[in-house]
Amino acid sequence: MQFYRLLVQHRLLITINLALIGIGIVAFYAICDTSCSFLKGDIFGIDLKYVGYGYMAAVIILALLKQDDLLRMLVASGIGVEVFLVSFQVSINVFCPFCLAFGIMVILMYLVNYERSGMTNKWYQKLIYFFGDAKIPFTDNQRLPLLAMMIIGYIFVSFSFSGSATPAYAADNKTIPSYGNGPWELIIFTDYFCPPCQFVEKDLEPELERLLARGDVKITFVDYPGHGKDSTLYAKYFLYAVAANKGYQNIMKTRNILFSLAKQKKINQENALDDFLKSQGIALTIIDPTLLYKEWMTLIKRYEINQTPTCLLRFSSTYTRKYIGSESISKELIPELQKRFPPGKSK
Template sequence: MNGFIRKPKWNQKFMKWIAMIPWAALLIFGSGVAGWETTGGQEDFLPSFGTGTIEVRLYSDYFCSPCRDMEPDLEPLLLDLVKDGAVHLTFIDVPASEHTVLYVRYFLSALGQKNDFDSALHTRRVLFEAARQRMVDKDQLVNLLTEKEIALKPVDVNPVFSLWNRYLQEDQIRSTPSCVIVHGDQKATHVGRLEVIRALEILRDNFGKTPAGSSKDENAAKGKKDKD
């Protein structure tokens, strides 16, 4: 898992500090280090997709190795769930790396130009690969996105940051990858690559049914059934 506080000493203090800042405050930080620009007067947009009644909030960081390794298994599950109308999915980028702000800027700018689910997945895929290569120069990143035919458009990020900040606090996320599933009055949090994938597989295989709870709940239920 990718915790908010990294182990390497050179950035440990930085990660401890950034873990305590809400996304809204990072708007100011980002404008200083990454040339962040926002534009007003635009129609608000959010990185959310699907019309289902089951809420799925996916927390990840581009520089999180488990998040990146999970993507090949994650994408087909998300495609099935969103396009079948099973869920309402929200991507939430967690500021667990000092370079996350730069990547989020371009992810949201790409959605500002083309805000559909397939494009969002494509942009995430490209950004995860760029992070794997430790690409942290913004000019290189823009060139890569252009090469991959991902157009950018300045957007007002405040609505997105406000939503992310609220969810981060409400869901008490402490590491990535994490996935929160809300169905009616039931809410379950799944942490780590295996748990996240398993939870989404259960949703896919039981479309329209009450999603399973946390791993402990699942194991307890299974144990009770075996005992009976």
């Protein structure tokens, strides 16, 4: 009982600290420097991380102003939003630990600020008010069941949310871009707009060119559209370049240009990208990439890829090792490639 009194006495301070932790979780997720997770989403076009910042900032403001009832309403609506987002993750079987941690902060704020004073004798009213209530502003002590705010939050986000956790390519050549032959295969999963991927492909480039020149190691490129339409556009034009010229020198040049453009974030229109690639001497053949997208998706699901950069080194079906993040690829994969396939030797 004494603990409860202390909790009630300091709950606004506790709420502020929980909100600050929530902001820290979002910030940490946003500045990941070795890998990018692709549980992406937005509400009315606003990225979820900015919605998270705004939500927690609003919680802090209401707590500082000691607006307990409005605070309870806001937190309860957040519960509804989190229920939807968790169900979304369950539906596509990809879970974001940062998103779940943020949701835990919302639940804790709800529990800390929980009040239930609008109970009645009728069983259905008891059920409705079981989730707590809050005084409606500008009314004569009329109280709103927080279950209503949860439902409102759920409905709101169900109509306004757009997101994906695995790439959602819009919709053919024959096969996905692969080069070389042999029992060993290196599969590279990257996204042009993922900063760690931009670093990794540049770091891998000398090894890839060496292995491609050997021709006895199969190298497969899988473009992962974690940044929505921009990633999909660049992936499509990579396939156009492959269709026009399958030589590995052309492929490496094309990827180099696309990663450089993505890093600068200057071109996101199809006509402009088409013109720029042609100005750089990249031939393009327009194809329907639908089947290639499906093949990429098959690989992504088969190897359970949910972040980039990720590389797989495989030996037929007997050996598979996954390297996740720029640090692992730079410090573990590259030395492994140099060890297994030494320069100047061909197997």
